[in-house]
Amino acid sequence: MLLTLLLAPLTGAALLAAWRGAGERTAGRFAAWWSLLPILLVALLGSRGTDGTMADWTLPWIPDAGINLSFAVDGTSWLFLLLTSLVTAFALAISVKLGIGGRAYAALILVMETMLLGVFTARHFIPFFLCWEMTLIPAYLLIRLWGGPNAPRAARRFFIVTLGGGVCMLLGFLALQIGVGTMDFGKLATMASEDGLAPTLATAFAGTGLTGATLLTIIAVAVLLGLAVKIPIVPFHAWLPDAYAEAPTPVTMLLTGLLSKMGVYGLLRVFLPIFPDTFTVLAPWLAALAVATVLLGALAALAQKDLKRLLAYSSVNHLGYCVLAAAAVAASSGDRESASSAISGAFLQAFNHGIIASALFFGVGLLEARSGGLRGLDDFGGLRARVPVLCGLMGLAIFASLGLPGLSGFIGEFLIFNGTFGLLPWAAAVSVLGLLFTAVFLLRLIRKVFHGPLGKSVSGWSDLSASERWLFVPVIVMIVVPGLWPQALLHFLNADTLRLLDLLNP
Amino acid sequence: MTPAWTIASAFAGALLVLLLPARMAAQSRVVALVASIIGALAAGAGCIAKLASPEAPAWSFDREWIPSLGARFHLAADGLSLTLLLLTGIVAIAGVLFSWNVDKRQRAFFALFLTIIGGVYGVFLSRDAFLLFVCYEVVILPKYLLIAIWGSTNREYGAMKLTMYSIGASSLILIGLAAAYAAAGGTSFDLAHLAAADYSASFQAWAFPVLFLGFAVLAGVWPFHTWAPTGHVAAPTAASMLLAGVVMKLGAFGALCVAMPLFPEGFAQWRGVIAGLAVIGILYGAFTALSQKDLKFVIGYSSVSHMGFILLGMATATHWGLRGAALQMISHGIIAGLLFGIAGRVVYTRTHTRDLDELKKFDLWRSLPGGAVGFTLATAASMGLPGFSGFVAEISVAIGLWESFPLLLIPLVLGIVITGAFSLRALQKAFFPVRSAAAAKPPKLPPLSWPEITAIVLLLAVSLAIGIYPKPWVTLIDDGLASPLFQSLLP
Numbered sequence: 001m002l003l004t005l006l007l008a009p010l011t012g013a014a015l016l017a018a019w020r021g022a023g024e025r026t027a028g029r030f031a032a033w034w035s036l037l038p039i040l041l042v043a044l045l046g047s048r049g050t051d052g053t054m055a056d057w058t059l060p061w062i063p064d065a066g067i068n069l070s071f072a073v074d075g076t077s078w079l080f081l082l083l084t085s086l087v088t089a090f091a092l093a094i095s096v097k098l099g100i101g102g103r104a105y106a107a108l109i110l111v112m113e114t115m116l117l118g119v120f121t122a123r124h125f126i127p128f129f130l131c132w133e134m135t136l137i138p139a140y141l142l143i144r145l146w147g148g149p150n151a152p153r154a155a156r157r158f159f160i161v162t163l164g165g166g167v168c169m170l171l172g173f174l175a176l177q178i179g180v181g182t183m184d185f186g187k188l189a190t191m192a193s194e195d196g197l198a199p200t201l202a203t204a205f206a207g208t209g210l211t212g213a214t215l216l217t218i219i220a221v222a223v224l225l226g227l228a229v230k231i232p233i234v235p236f237h238a239w240l241p242d243a244y245a246e247a248p249t250p251v252t253m254l255l256t257g258l259l260s261k262m263g264v265y266g267l268l269r270v271f272l273p274i275f276p277d278t279f280t281v282l283a284p285w286l287a288a289l290a291v292a293t294v295l296l297g298a299l300a301a302l303a304q305k306d307l308k309r310l311l312a313y314s315s316v317n318h319l320g321y322c323v324l325a326a327a328a329v330a331a332s333s334g335d336r337e338s339a340s341s342a343i344s345g346a347f348l349q350a351f352n353h354g355i356i357a358s359a360l361f362f363g364v365g366l367l368e369a370r371s372g373g374l375r376g377l378d379d380f381g382g383l384r385a386r387v388p389v390l391c392g393l394m395g396l397a398i399f400a401s402l403g404l405p406g407l408s409g410f411i412g413e414f415l416i417f418n419g420t421f422g423l424l425p426w427a428a429a430v431s432v433l434g435l436l437f438t439a440v441f442l443l444r445l446i447r448k449v450f451h452g453p454l455g456k457s458v459s460g461w462s463d464l465s466a467s468e469r470w471l472f473v474p475v476i477v478m479i480v481v482p483g484l485w486p487q488a489l490l491h492f493l494n495a496d497t498l499r500l501l502d503l504l505n506p
Numbered sequence: 507m508t509p510a511w512t513i514a515s516a517f518a519g520a521l522l523v524l525l526l527p528a529r530m531a532a533q534s535r536v537v538a539l540v541a542s543i544i545g546a547l548a549a550g551a552g553c554i555a556k557l558a559s560p561e562a563p564a565w566s567f568d569r570e571w572i573p574s575l576g577a578r579f580h581l582a583a584d585g586l587s588l589t590l591l592l593l594t595g596i597v598a599i600a601g602v603l604f605s606w607n608v609d610k611r612q613r614a615f616f617a618l619f620l621t622i623i624g625g626v627y628g629v630f631l632s633r634d635a636f637l638l639f640v641c642y643e644v645v646i647l648p649k650y651l652l653i654a655i656w657g658s659t660n661r662e663y664g665a666m667k668l669t670m671y672s673i674g675a676s677s678l679i680l681i682g683l684a685a686a687y688a689a690a691g692g693t694s695f696d697l698a699h700l701a702a703a704d705y706s707a708s709f710q711a712w713a714f715p716v717l718f719l720g721f722a723v724l725a726g727v728w729p730f731h732t733w734a735p736t737g738h739v740a741a742p743t744a745a746s747m748l749l750a751g752v753v754m755k756l757g758a759f760g761a762l763c764v765a766m767p768l769f770p771e772g773f774a775q776w777r778g779v780i781a782g783l784a785v786i787g788i789l790y791g792a793f794t795a796l797s798q799k800d801l802k803f804v805i806g807y808s809s810v811s812h813m814g815f816i817l818l819g820m821a822t823a824t825h826w827g828l829r830g831a832a833l834q835m836i837s838h839g840i841i842a843g844l845l846f847g848i849a850g851r852v853v854y855t856r857t858h859t860r861d862l863d864e865l866k867k868f869d870l871w872r873s874l875p876g877g878a879v880g881f882t883l884a885t886a887a888s889m890g891l892p893g894f895s896g897f898v899a900e901i902s903v904a905i906g907l908w909e910s911f912p913l914l915l916i917p918l919v920l921g922i923v924i925t926g927a928f929s930l931r932a933l934q935k936a937f938f939p940v941r942s943a944a945a946a947k948p949p950k951l952p953p954l955s956w957p958e959i960t961a962i963v964l965l966l967a968v969s970l971a972i973g974i975y976p977k978p979w980v981t982l983i984d985d986g987l988a989s990p991l992f993q994s995l996l997p
Contacts, residue, residue, distance in 0.1 A: 062898075062980050069974075130892035137886050140930075144938060145871070152938070156930055163889075163926045167919050171908075174901060178908040208912060 002055040002071055002121065005041040005081070009088070009113035012037070016107040024102040031106030032096055035089035038113065042081045045073055052495070054078060061126060066182050069130070071121040075492035076347060080120035080265055083354045086478065087257040088113040091250040093471055094362050098369050100248050105146055112138040112254065119262050125173045125183035128270070133166050135259060139251075147246040154242035161239045162229055169226025172219040176274075179204040179215070189273035193503045196277055213278075220278040223271060224286075230263030231319050233286075234293040241300075244312035249365035252308060256315040256361070257354040264322045264350045268343065272326060273503045283331035287427040290327050293320030295430070298437035307364045307375045307449075310441065311357065314401065317434055318353045322346040324431055325416045328423040329504070335422050336501060342419025343497050344490060349412030351489065352400070352482065356409055359397035359475040366390060366468065367449075371457045377445065382454035387463040391450045393472045400479045402442045403435065407483040509565055509583040509631060511548035512591050515541045516598075516624030523617045531612050538616040539602045545627065546595025552588045557978055560985065566633070576694040577636035581628075586832055586986020589979060590630045590759060593836045596968055597751040597843045598623045601744040603961035604851040608656070608742070615656060615742075618648040622748055629756050635683050635764065636695040642679070642760070645753060646672045649745070656742035658854075659800075664740025668749075671733040675723035679760070682717025685709075686768055701767045701991050714772025718765040718780070724757025726813040728787035735806030743850035746802070750809045751843035755835045758816045762831060766820065767991040773823070778911075781821035785917050788814035792924035796931065801853070801860040804932045805845045808888060811925060812838045812896075818914070819903040825987065825996055827906025830899050832983045837887075837895035837972060844884045844965040852877045852958055853936070856951045862935040871939045873948035878937040880962040885929045887969045890922060895972035898980075 012034035016027055048054045056072035073081065092109055095101045115138070118131030136159060144155035177183050179201040180191060191197060198212030205215055229236045244252050272279060279286075297317030304310035325346035329339045368375050370387075384391045400407035403414075413435070420428035464472070482489050519541025523534045552565065566582035583591070601619065608615050621644065628641030646669060653665035687695060690703035705713070723730045734754070738746045766773045791811030798804045812834065819831030854860055857868050871878045887894035900922070907915055954962075972979055987996070 059975070060977055062976060064980075064984070126892075130897075133892045137882075137891065141882070144934070152934060156927075156934070159930060160923060160927055164919070164923045167922050170901065171904060171915055171919065174905045175908050175912075177905055205912070 001041070001045065002057045002073060005038060005045065006057075006071065006114055006117050006121070008038050008041060009035065009110040009117070013107040013110040013114075016103050016110070019103070022103055025096065027103040027106050028092065028096040028101055031110060032089065032092040035085070035092050035110065035113070038085040038117070039089055042078070042085045046078055046082070046492075056123075065177065066184065067126050068124055068184075069127040070123045070184070071118065071127060072123045073121050074496055075494070076269065076496040077121050079347065079351055079489060079492050080261060081117055083261065083351050084113060084116045084120060084258055086474070087253060087354055087358050088116075090358055090362070090471070090475065091253045091257075094253075094365060095248075095250040097468065097471060098249065098365050100146060100250060105142065108138040108142055109251075109254065112142075116258050116262070120265060123185050125185065128185075128266075129166070129170055129173070132262060133163075135262070136162060136166075139255065139259060142251045142254075143243060143247045146248045146251065149246075150242065151246040154239075154246040157239045158243040161236075165226040165229030165236070168222040172222035172226075175215075175219050185270055185274065189503050192274050192276060197274075198277070216275065216278050217281065220271070220275040220282065223275070224282070227263045227266045227271060231260055231267070231323060232263070232316065233289050233320070233323055234296050234316075237293070237316055240316065241309050241312045244315070245306060245308045249308070249361050249368065252312075253358045253361045256312070256357045260315065260319055261350050261354055264319060264346065267323065267326050268346055268500075272330065273500060276330065276504050279330035283327045287324060287327035287331060287424055290320050290324035291427050291430050293317070293323060294434035295437070298434045298441065302437060302441045302444075305377050307367070307377060307445070308361070310377065310445065311360055311364065314438065314441070315353070315357055317438060318349065318357075318401070320434070321413060321416050321431070322349050324420060324427060325349075328420040328427065332423045336505070338419040338422030339501055339504070340419070340497050341415045342423065343500060344493050345412050345415025345417075345419055347493050347497075348482075348486070348489060349416060352408040352412050352479075355475060355478045356397055356400045359472070359479065360394070360401060362471070362475070363390065363394035363397065366464070370461050374457060377448050380449045380455045380458055381452045382450075383458060384450040385454060386458050386461050389464045389469065393464075393476065395446060395450065396476060397479065398442050398446060400483070402439050405483075408479045410483060411486040507548045507551045508567075509548060509552045509588065509591060510567055510581065512545040512595065512627040513581075513624055513631065515544040515548065516620045516627055520617045520620035520624065523613050523620065526613055534613045534616045535602060535606060535608070538620055539599065541620055542595060542598035542602050542623070545623065546592065546599055549588060549591035549595045552583055553585075553592055553978075553982060556585050556588055556982060556985065560981070571634075571637070575636065576692075578634050578694075578696060579637060580634040580696060581631040581637075582633045583631060584986045584989055585982035585984070586763070587630045589832070589836055589982045589986075590755065591627060593755070593839045594623060594626050594630065594752050596964065597747060597839055600843055600847060600961040600965050601747045603957040604747065604847040605742070605744040606955070606957040608744075610656060615652070618652050619744060619748070621648045622652075622753070626752050626756060630759060633697050634695050635687070635697055635700060638697075638760070638764065639676075639679065639683060642756060643676060645756065646676070649749065649753065652745040653737065653741045656745070657740040658742070659739050660736065661740040664736040668733045668737035671723055671730065675720045675730075675757075678716050678720030678723075682713055682720060682765070685713050686717070689713075697764065697767075698990065701994070705769060705771075707771050710769040710772030711775055712772075714765060714769035715776055717768065718761055718773070718776070721757045721760035721765055722817065725754055725761060725816060726757070726787070726810045727817055728783055728790055728810065728814070731787065731791070731810045734810055735803055738806040738809065738846065739800065739802045743847060743854075746846040746850055747843040750806070750846055751839040754809065754813055755839055758813070758831070758835050761817070762820055762828070763991065766995055770994040773995065777821045777823055780817055781911055781914060784814045784817035784821055785914055785921070787811065787817065788921040789917055789924070792921050792928060796924060796928040799862055801849045801862060801865065801932060801936055802846070804862075804928060805842070805849055808845075808925070808928065809838070809842050811921065812842070812888070814921075815900060815903050818918075819906055822903070822906035822910040823995055824906040824909045826902050826909065828987055828992070828996070829980065829983055830902025830904075830906055832986070833895070833902055833972075833976070833979065834899035836979065837899045837969065840895060840965050840969050840972075841884060841887045844962065844969070845881070845888060847961055847965070848877055848881045848884060852880070852954065852962075862932065865936040867949075868951065869939055869948040870937045873951045874954070876954040876959065876962075880966070881937055882933060883966055885933045887966070887973075889926050889929050893970065893973045895969040895976075897973055898976045
């Protein structure tokens with residue numbers, strides 16, 4: 001079942017590659033319909049109940065070193081699988097709608113989907129890293145070949161910086177392979193919770209003369225670097241605004257909705273359980289960086305004139321909360337209630353941000369399509385009178401993004417702050433400012449774009465067509481339902497969150 | 507089919523090609539293809555048999571040869587030799603396919619091509635130092651002729667430089683082997699016998715560097731690498747593929763399976779130096795590739811960089827490191843073959859330029875999409891992205907490095923990132939669409955031919971197969987590393 005799921009998008013890509021005669025639109029439509037298949041498979045997996053492992057699959061790789069390509073799904077992974085399949089399908093559908101792409105484009109997105117599904121289910125570092133790095137090629141090509149005028153530079157920077165981060169992470173794990181003899185996430189986490197990895201490392205690297213704790217810190221920092229580039233955490237975010245702005249809009253959706261989630265997922269599911277003690281030491285620093293990410297992201301968004309850049313920085317800001325939650329849990333893991341709240345909040349925030357950001361970028365894509373490529377904050381005005389449905393739907397997504405209670409964005413942020421105030425009050429208090437700034441720049445967006453005098457470029461616009469409205473339906477459902485009924489998502493997380501906490505406080 | 511079929515098919519093919527009547531000269535490529543396929547099948551059959559029954563005794567062939575010297579005609583195939591044979595066979599098939607329409611003196615071309623292949627098979631199978639050296643020398647002359655007659659850019663210079671380096675290196679090997687032969691009693695050239703002999707530490711301290719350097723020059727060790735880029739660029743496509751893909755591996759193979767087991771103490775003394783040179787080579791090759799204008803020079807310097815990983819893996823003197831070195835030999839063989847095949851044959855014959863700025867005008871992404879996609883994937887493989895063979899090799903070397911020289915990991919990271927940078931640069935410049943050109947209609951180029959497509963798919967498939975499922979390859983290599991030769995090296 002899991003193998004079928006992992007291979008489903010790849011098969012679609014192979015079919016597209018072989019289908020020489022397909023026109024651009026036909027290929028796009030085919031890919032969009034095909035991407036419903038992974039959603040169906042994920043839904044089937046979800047019906048298996050949320051206790052323990054829902055499905056797994058293993059292929060021996062270098063068996064004598066215990067390296068296997070092992071994949072498994074539990075509740076948390078499942079949530080990310082759902083997000084991946086939904087956002088990919090959505091991006092493919094709106095690519096058709098916006099007239100972007102063709103055979104190669106759709107095939108690359110499907111390849112990327114397989115790799116993302118792999119990252120979110122990998123149970124060993126090697127398959128994790130394999131899928132992690134293999135998302136780079138499609139992402140690079142999608143930005144480079146279908147992006148805006150400055151795409152070559154943005155794509156190259158994105159590639160080199162994330163590659164560098166990836167290599168650091170790789171070397172960190174290779175050190176664990178040497179030092180403690182495994183790169184299996186489960187085994188490492190168990191070892192870490194029992195006697196810690198430091199003593200074993202100290203004996204293995206006795207020649208270096210460093211203590212186990214120092215070695216572990218070096219390794220942990222290397223791994224963290226790889227994750228930090230991807231999320232991104234300030235100051236490793238410099239590649240992001242250009243890449244997000246230059247990529248075609250559906251690809252931006254994938255970058256922010258899914259690729260950045262790899263970093264968050266890695267931080268919470270891989271880093272936290274394997275390096276709990278080191279994380280505790282690093283936590284105040286990481287919390288400070290998280291606060292900086294939250295604040296600088298929001299302030300930078302405040303200064304943007306380009307809607308895509310504005311949303312890009314807003315993503316930086318929103319994912320900062322996830323990092324904050326992780327740092328808070330690590331900083332003082334005594335208070336179980338707060339920790340559990342912060343962890344579930346971070347996962348929910350990651351999920352909801354993926355959906356909301358997709359909706360927002362879809363809105364920007366529609367504006368671009370109607371205005372012939374304009375997307376400046378000052379290029380529009382008075383849209384509310386001209387295209388009320390579009391404004392209403394985008395407005396809903398914007399309010400979800402700034403965390404209005406009753407919509408999905410609220411619940412994640414609430415849980416994170418609820419938890420963080422119990423664990424790291426100072427960081428939580430400063431980050432609240434981020435919420436404020438977010439509200440300011442998002443409301444300013446509403447004021448400038450939706451209200452005010454009718455912009456010149458806007459006069460001949462028609463409102464959403466029936467098919468565009470239908471495309472909005474699934475995202476709106478995914479924004480409203482979890483907002484009103486968070487338990488629907490939370491019950492997939494509960495068992496895993498408790499397991500994670502048990503590992504942290506045995 | 508025993509592994510001896512590899513050598514036999516290559517030399518028999520070469521002979522047959524020479525005997526073809528002039529009117530059938532065009533058929534020489536078919537003969538070469540059949541001979542290469544037989545060789546690859548023989549190697550593949552050997553690999554499968556080894557995997558199916560790992561405990562079965564290794565195939566060997568041992569006959570009296572030159573009794574007065576104690577040299578015997580001794581061939582044997584362990585897992586490591588078998589994988590290298592298979593690599594050679596695959597690169598040979600691809601080489602013939604990429605040379606499908608050589609139009610000048612076809613018979614001579616394919617006869618020389620098959621002679622090189624035969625010599626390479628011979629080196630990988632030899633268990634007698636004298637025989638190994640003879641096979642090693644068999645490769646040099648045809649290499650010179652291939653470049654000097656069918657080559658391009660600066661071919662006389664490239665061919666002569668390469669040959670001079672090869673001969674100089676060979677004389678070092680000869681000195682090293684002769685010294686070992688004499689010190690071990692002067693009765694036998696058998697490698698196991700030579701390795702078992704007890705050499706004094708002071709003897710090893712000078713004999714090891716002489717012998718090792720002799721082999722390492724052919725493996726492109728910095729600062730004796732300069733023959734490689736000029737030679738690769740001057741050579742015709744099939745010869746570049748053989749040179750970078752297989753012949754450089756001869757040097758690495760000799761260093762790994764002859765120099766190191768013969769003089770383990772000398773190796774222990776010198777391995778720090780080797781590691782240092784390897785890291786310099788990795789960085790130097792990568793930085794130099796970053797500023798090249800000619801696509802083939804980019805690949806040539808990237809080979810120098812990638813070969814550094816092999817030497818580095820050896821210098822770690824750990825099981826992981828040696829395994830990584832062997833994996834990198836195979837991986838780089840495949841990938842270098844692919845890159846040179848596309849740059850030299852697929853692109854150059856259509857555009858008649860390899861200048862990165864000139865290539866822009868052809869808008870290859872749209873005028874030659876098959877070649878562009880192939881090169882993109884090959885570039886990804888060359889960068890060592892996971893899923894391709896290079897990744898398995900590089901992480902094995904890196905694990906070995908953690909065990910022995912952890913500080914060298916810092917320059918290694920830099921090397922990997924620079925490799926990403928120069929690969930992307932070449933890819934973007936040569937293949938990707940340019941804004942201004944995108945408006946114009948791309949020039950019409952002939953589409954990929956079937957031999958080209960087959961060769962590209964074959965090499966990519968092998969690289970992916972190793973990257974996704976390395977288990978059988980690792981098993982075979984480990985079988986080779988378990989041989990008594992390496993016992994003094996691996997505690």
